[in-house]
């Protein structure tokens with residue numbers, strides 16, 4: 001597999017040329033959000049400049065063009081994750097809203113006391129808090145698949161925990177804290193053995209590696225545009241057509257209806273049934289452009305580049321005696337991020353020192369507080385990589401540790 005032309009890629013991101021105090025930014029916070037290449041920005045500008053209009057096929061030319069662009073963005077995303085057409089692709093605001101859509105539209109209506117919701121201990125709050133609250137409101141029990149000492153899911157525990165009382169298994173595909181790549185297809189298979197649904201949170205997977213929802217056989221799958229070189233304000237809920245057909249919408253309004261009378265309303269076709277009001281049109285155009293941009297690079301190449309950087313960062317940090325790394329050793333089941341702590345230095349202080357070197361990393365619990373409680377640390381510092389990052393940037397990260405030691409340790 002030919003490696004990425006990182007320099008050519010970086011030329012498409014003017015933001016990466018920015019300097020603070022005379023130092024060029026080193027952007028290593030991609031798990032929070034990725035940067036946006038010129039082709040994506042230009043596609044959205046072109047939309048606003050040339051064919052901005054509201055969708056749902058107004059009679060005039062501009063609306064026709066905007067409607068087609070909006071609809072075709074669904075087709076492009078479906079193709080990207082190997083879904084069976086636009087009917088299985090609902091545009092949401094983000095991954096969080098996609099989780100809430102299933103929780104409110106299916107969970108609130110179907111779950112009852114005695115039912116069980118199975119999550120993992122490494123869930124992001126988008127999934128964990130959502131299903132935890134749905135459990136409280138429906139009386140369903142929430143259980144957590146344990147994370148073992150290597151930072152991987154304990155699959156024996158998963159097989160023990162998922163039973164015929166399980167109605168849904170909601171699991172992160174790639175952990176945004178540990179980097180762990182979970183066995184999405186195996187989890188789905190176990191869920192299906194017990195007639196439970198499988199919902200994968202792919203916010204850290206779709207941007208970073210090839211994802212085939214059909215091969216995984218997921219019932220639901222969620223991800224965000226802003227983590228895959230696309231715009232903020234748009235996410236995706238993939239759902240099997242037959243499931244989405246059965247589900248009642250939980251947000252009502254225009255665009256999602258078929259017929260409305262004073263007494264009753266009926267719902268429109270998929271996916272529009274779940275897309276009330278004026279949708280994120282420019283964002284959909286941007287997401288389409290981001291998918292095209294990523295596919296031109298090739299998702300296998302994206303994955304290889306990220307895993308190589310994560311492995312390099314892991315090895316360099318591992319070689320530091322006073323650094324503790326969380327998650328599996330570098331390899332095929334670690335995605336493109338590394339969370340760690342420097343002994344004697346709080347993550348926030350370390351990250352502030354990093355910022356003095358114009359290195360952008362993330363400190364905190366990464367919206368996985370229960371996982372940090374389990375790790376026994378209040379916070380961690382996370383470096384996360386994308387297609388425009390280099391080994392030299394990893395070297396800068398490691399070099400900055402010395403300043404922190406001098407100041408805090």
Ligand SMILES: Cc1ncc(COP(=O)(O)O)c(CNc2co[nH]c2=O)c1O
Nearest residue numbers: 031032094095096124126176203224366
């Ligand atoms: C695994 C995972 N799930 C869900 C979300 C929520 O995505 P959103 O709805 O688009 O915000 C994130 C975002 N994670 C992070 C956002 O900022 N730092 C992070 O690690 C995530 O990493």
